[in-house]
Amino acid sequence: MTTPAAYQVSHLDALEAESIFVMREVVAEMERPVLLFSGGKDSIVMLRLAQKAFAPANIPFPVMHVDTGHNFPEVLEYRDQRVAELGLQLVVASVSEALASGLVRESADGMRNRIQTPVLLDAVEKHRFDALFGGARRDEEKARAKERVFSFRDEFGQWDPKNQRPELWSLYNGRHHPGESIRVFPLSNWTELDIWHYIARERIPLPSIYYAHEREVIERDGMFYAVNEFFRPRAGEERFKAQVRYRTVGDASCTAAVRSDADTVEKVIEEVAATRITERGATRGDDRVSEAAMEDRKREGYF
Amino acid sequence: MSTEIMASANAEARAVTGAGPEARAMDLLRFATAGSVDDGKSTLIGRLLYDTKSLFTDQLAAVEAVSAARGDEYTNLALLTDGLRAEREQGITIDVAYRYFATPRRKFIIADTPGHIQYTRNMVTGASTADLALILVDARKGLVEQSRRHAFLCSLLRVPHLVLCVNKMDLVDWSQEVYEQIADEFTAFAAKLDAPDLTVVPISALRGDNIVTRSENMPWYEGPSLLHHLERVHIASDRNLVDVRFPVQYVIRPQSTTVTDYRGYAGQVASGVLKTGDEVMVLPSGFTSRIAAVETADGPVAEAFPPMSVTVRLADEIDISRGDLICRPNNAPAVAQDIEAMVCWMDETAPLRVGGRYAIKHTTRSARAIVRGLHYRLDINSLHRDESADELRLNEIGRVRLRTTVPLLADEYRRNRTTGGFVIIDEATNRTVGAAMIVEAT
Numbered sequence: 001m002t003t004p005a006a007y008q009v010s011h012l013d014a015l016e017a018e019s020i021f022v023m024r025e026v027v028a029e030m031e032r033p034v035l036l037f038s039g040g041k042d043s044i045v046m047l048r049l050a051q052k053a054f055a056p057a058n059i060p061f062p063v064m065h066v067d068t069g070h071n072f073p074e075v076l077e078y079r080d081q082r083v084a085e086l087g088l089q090l091v092v093a094s095v096s097e098a099l100a101s102g103l104v105r106e107s108a109d110g111m112r113n114r115i116q117t118p119v120l121l122d123a124v125e126k127h128r129f130d131a132l133f134g135g136a137r138r139d140e141e142k143a144r145a146k147e148r149v150f151s152f153r154d155e156f157g158q159w160d161p162k163n164q165r166p167e168l169w170s171l172y173n174g175r176h177h178p179g180e181s182i183r184v185f186p187l188s189n190w191t192e193l194d195i196w197h198y199i200a201r202e203r204i205p206l207p208s209i210y211y212a213h214e215r216e217v218i219e220r221d222g223m224f225y226a227v228n229e230f231f232r233p234r235a236g237e238e239r240f241k242a243q244v245r246y247r248t249v250g251d252a253s254c255t256a257a258v259r260s261d262a263d264t265v266e267k268v269i270e271e272v273a274a275t276r277i278t279e280r281g282a283t284r285g286d287d288r289v290s291e292a293a294m295e296d297r298k299r300e301g302y303f
Numbered sequence: 304m305s306t307e308i309m310a311s312a313n314a315e316a317r318a319v320t321g322a323g324p325e326a327r328a329m330d331l332l333r334f335a336t337a338g339s340v341d342d343g344k345s346t347l348i349g350r351l352l353y354d355t356k357s358l359f360t361d362q363l364a365a366v367e368a369v370s371a372a373r374g375d376e377y378t379n380l381a382l383l384t385d386g387l388r389a390e391r392e393q394g395i396t397i398d399v400a401y402r403y404f405a406t407p408r409r410k411f412i413i414a415d416t417p418g419h420i421q422y423t424r425n426m427v428t429g430a431s432t433a434d435l436a437l438i439l440v441d442a443r444k445g446l447v448e449q450s451r452r453h454a455f456l457c458s459l460l461r462v463p464h465l466v467l468c469v470n471k472m473d474l475v476d477w478s479q480e481v482y483e484q485i486a487d488e489f490t491a492f493a494a495k496l497d498a499p500d501l502t503v504v505p506i507s508a509l510r511g512d513n514i515v516t517r518s519e520n521m522p523w524y525e526g527p528s529l530l531h532h533l534e535r536v537h538i539a540s541d542r543n544l545v546d547v548r549f550p551v552q553y554v555i556r557p558q559s560t561t562v563t564d565y566r567g568y569a570g571q572v573a574s575g576v577l578k579t580g581d582e583v584m585v586l587p588s589g590f591t592s593r594i595a596a597v598e599t600a601d602g603p604v605a606e607a608f609p610p611m612s613v614t615v616r617l618a619d620e621i622d623i624s625r626g627d628l629i630c631r632p633n634n635a636p637a638v639a640q641d642i643e644a645m646v647c648w649m650d651e652t653a654p655l656r657v658g659g660r661y662a663i664k665h666t667t668r669s670a671r672a673i674v675r676g677l678h679y680r681l682d683i684n685s686l687h688r689d690e691s692a693d694e695l696r697l698n699e700i701g702r703v704r705l706r707t708t709v710p711l712l713a714d715e716y717r718r719n720r721t722t723g724g725f726v727i728i729d730e731a732t733n734r735t736v737g738a739a740m741i742v743e744a745t
């Protein structure tokens with residue numbers, strides 16, 4: 001916390017101050033911002049920062065969930081409860097509806113990560129959102145490490161990593177033509193460990209699947225997938241019960257759990273501080289497709 | 304053997320945890336790399352992460368696999384930051400990569416910037432927020448034009464601490480003579496720049512010499528390792544705690560039945576210390592009032608100082624909006640429409656020309672500006688001023704006079720990095736085309 005005597009703030013306070021500054025810039029300068037809220041820990045922290053940035057007023061923008069239809073029930077429940085508590089407007093961009101209307105087609109492997117993008121872009125166009133807050137952090141992945149805080153998207157939602165706008169000091173350029181938009185990443189400089197320290201400090205409740213619990217899983221490529229209606233074991237994959245928790249929460253058909261006994265926030269912090277594998281490396285089947293899987297998805301408009 | 308990490312020449316790698324005890328208040332050092340293409344910036348960052356055990360096994364495995372597949376003789380640690388497809392194809396850094404690590408002493412945010420001249424604007428992006436810049440020079444080549452350009456940009460951006468890293472010492476037989484010659488040449492150049500604090504370290508980024516621990520290959524070097532310096536360099540007094548500058552970002556006025564008549568001015572303290580009861584002046588109007596409260600979502604605070612984001616409430620009802628600035632009556636910035644600034648031009652499609660009109664963004668204020676004059680363009684090598692220049696092209700730096708549509712509430716950049724800097728935006732393309740540092744505002 002702050003020690004006024006020396007006029008120093010802790011790094012967590014410095015990160016919080018920077019994120020709040022970014023959120024206020026967006027609301028002051030952009031016309032129709034929206035916050036992408038998945039019910040994952042990063043978007044939950046982002047929502048807390050939004051509360052702080054505008055207090056005692058309410059959060060001055062809606063939230064949007066890109067719903068792949070493959071959800072963890074605990075996460076959906078959490079989403080609805082949080083939205084109700086804060087009196088927020090929730091926009092749901094539904095992949096299932098987009099499949100039904102023919103906007104997208106199910107991919108061969110059944111994973112819905114890639115087909116989320118057209119659904120997201122469609123909702124952005126329909127609601128004419130011009131600024132989208134995302135909870136992506138630069139420490140997550142090597143393509144994300146390259147992204148600006150204000151990241152310009154053309155009218156097709158595309159990111160051009162070779163031609164990003166210079167971003168000096170804290171002067172963010174959100175200017176754009178109609179149809180173009182800005183993705184804004186207030187948590188750019190936070191690490192996974194910072195997020196957990198903040199969750200502990202602020203006593204932020206999370207969906208229960210972030211803490212250790214017993215679950216029926218199968219092991220594939222060294223990762224533990226929950227057996228549920230969206231995830232079918234292949235022949236020869238054996239089901240067993242294990243103590244696990246989720247380090248990330250994404251589409252339930254491609255997000256894996258990690259073995260863990262960490263059932264409190266303090267234990268999770270210890271675990272995260274000691275881990276030698278990145279959160280995406282430990283939990284995401286979709287990043288294993290190729291070396292540049294994330295960069296390619298981002299170019300198309302993914303977060 | 305083919306793709307191993309080059310063994311560190313140092314006796315033992317020090318045990319540093321990648322995590323750090325974050326519960327304790329730790330300070331944050333932001334640093335950027337700089338220097339010419341291929342001088343070893345990304346390799347140095349990879350080495351620093353590797354030797355501080357800040358890498359995750361899957362990150363390292365991915366980089367080892369790519370190196371092995373390309374037939375590299377050793378694992379190319381630069382791939383840890385060169386994460387874009389195009390960067391890996393071309394073997395150069397194109398845009399800034401941000402990386403994070405912590406030791407028990409400090410938390411670090413690294414901006415690894417490109418050396419290629421075409422991407423100077425991305426180097427400027429990374430250096431603009433840095434507390435410290437590492438300027439790398441290849442010991443075999445010595446100072447080249449791009450080393451001078453980056454050193455000059457660092458001084459222009461007033462990065463408070465510079466470290467010259469004389470790299471690839473393994474390729475010059477660890478020669479003290481080579482090192483000293485480069486150090487002397489750079490020190491002489493830096494003297495002309497009025498560069499702040501300068502430190503010089505001989506290193507081998509590839510082999511890890513003088514990165515985390517002191518090298519056994521260069522016993523003649525008596526200074527600390529690079530990490531030792533990064534952990535201890537004193538940055539607390541770099542902040543300006545004297546001049547109160549609070550650019551108003553957003554006016555908070557709840558439309559609510561429970562909170563009524565609330566009016567707070569939200570913003571981030573640019574400099575100085577704000578306290579309840581302080582007499583303040585609001586610009587550009589010049590009205591004065593007192594601070595009734597300094598608030599955060601967690602309750603009121605006694606004082607606010609950089610980099611805190613707070614909400615200020617005043618004792619009197621004054622008309623204040625975004626772009627206004629709160630300061631002290633006896634210590635105010637200029638309220639000025641005629642601006643003299645050093646400009647670094649970043650647009651490849653069109654040069655800056657006298658008579659050109661642009662949008663600008665300065666603190667929380669947006670305005671339009673017309674270029675009234677170009678005094679000179681700087682030659683980066685000689686620092687000679689070319690007064691016959693009539694335009695600034697991509698990556699060129701010059702002194703420019705601008706007239707703005709509304710007054711800027713401005714300080715000299717050398718006194719205040721927040722109220723002294725602005726960006727120039729092309730109104731047609733909306734791209735950020737110039738970085739400007741105010742020399743004089745009237």
Ligand SMILES: Nc1nc2c(ncn2[C@@H]2O[C@H](COP(=O)(O)OP(=O)(O)OP(=O)(O)O)[C@@H](O)[C@H]2O)c(=O)[nH]1
Nearest residue numbers: 340341342343344345346395396418471507508509
């Ligand atoms: N022998 C030796 N080679 C080095 C050293 N440091 C870097 N290199 C090599 O120099 C080449 C360029 O290194 P990079 O780290 O990519 O250079 P850079 O400064 O990041 O280049 P840009 O980002 O494109 O400006 C690579 O082949 C490195 O392996 C060193 O200390 N010794």
Ligand SMILES: [Mg+2]
Nearest residue numbers: 344345395396
């Ligand atoms: Mg590089």
